[in-house]
Amino acid sequence: MxxxxxxxxxxxxxxxxxxxxxxxxxxxxxxxxxxxxxxxERPLPAPSVVQQNGTFTWAMTQPGGDDPVAWDPCEEIRYRINPTDEPPGGSELVHRALDRASAATGLAFIDEGETDDRPFPGGVKLFGRPDPVVIGWADATEYPDLAGQVAGVGGAVAERSSGDRLRFVSGGIVLDVEAFTATTVAQQPRVMEGIVLHEVAHVVGLGHVSEPMELMYASNTGQVELGPGDREGLARLGSLPCR
Incomplete structure (x- = not known):
């Protein structure tokens, strides 16, 4: 040759x-x-992490440690809204809550439009890709976790990535039709948006806290803004390195 x-x-x-x-x-x-x-590369810049005098917990931690399970900040979080039983203005609440979560975490949320899928698909993969986060409205008959005074339920689905670490790849939010009515959305939009943001924060990776001044307090008593612990926790989740 x-x-x-x-x-x-x-x-x-x-x-x-x-x-x-x-x-x-x-x-x-x-x-x-x-x-x-x-x-x-990150689609959005990482947030600044400032230690604050607040309280936060992780929804899930890595096996055998205290590090949080989080989304890959270099991948966009795809979501779809199921409009069934949506109150007037419901989608606008969701979009505003996601914008606030994005600002706090530096994570990018991408709207993929409407869907007939119901929340919490169980991590089923379509064509090799994880399902998007599905957000919708329902009642306690379909989702027993909405019984009582529960206005919403949110969470994420994790899978193992390289190095045997977990990362979130899908999830869902279901909002109670008895709480999210045309009247409550019209008369208390900030409170209802705060409830949606609370559930979005669960999807991102925050757990409940025992401090009533934080938005991640288990019972909403009128909170509409992120507390200091909420902001620090969200910033830490969004500033983790790409997988």
Whole structure:
């Protein structure tokens, strides 16, 4: 083989390897991609983490440790809204709550439109991709967790990624039709938006706290703003490194 043809073979081989590294979906190649400058980038800048005199807890922690389970900040969080039984202005509440969560975490939420799917799909994957977060309205007959004074339930689905660590990939929020009525949305929009934001924070990775001044207090008594612990916890979840 001539020297020139050898060089051509080397160039072609390098090109093929580069393509494999760049486009192969295997998580094992993530360190290689990052080493050659092909690693993922955040769609939004990471928030500043400021230690505050507040209280926060994680919805889920990594196996054998106290580190939180969170979303990959270099991937957009896809969501869809099921409009069945939606009160007038319901979607606007959801969009505003998601905007506030995005500002607090630096995570990007992408609206993929309406869906017939119900919340909490159980992490089923469609065409190799995790299901989007589904947000909808229902009653206690369909979701017993809404019984009593519960106005909403939210949570995320985790799967194992590289290094045997967990990360959130899907989730759902169901809002009680008895709490989210045309009257309450029209007369108490900030309170109802705060309830939605509380559930979004569960999806992002925060748990309940025992401090009534935090939005993540288990019972809503009229809170409409994130408390100091809420803000710090959300910022920490959003500032974790990409997987």
């Amino acid at each position: 001539s020297r020139s043809s050898t060089r051509l073979t080397v160039v072609l081989t390098a090109a093929v390897l580069a393509a494999v590294v760049a486009w192969h979906p295997a998580e094992q190649l993530d360190p290689v991609r990052r080493a050659v400058g092909l690693g993922p």
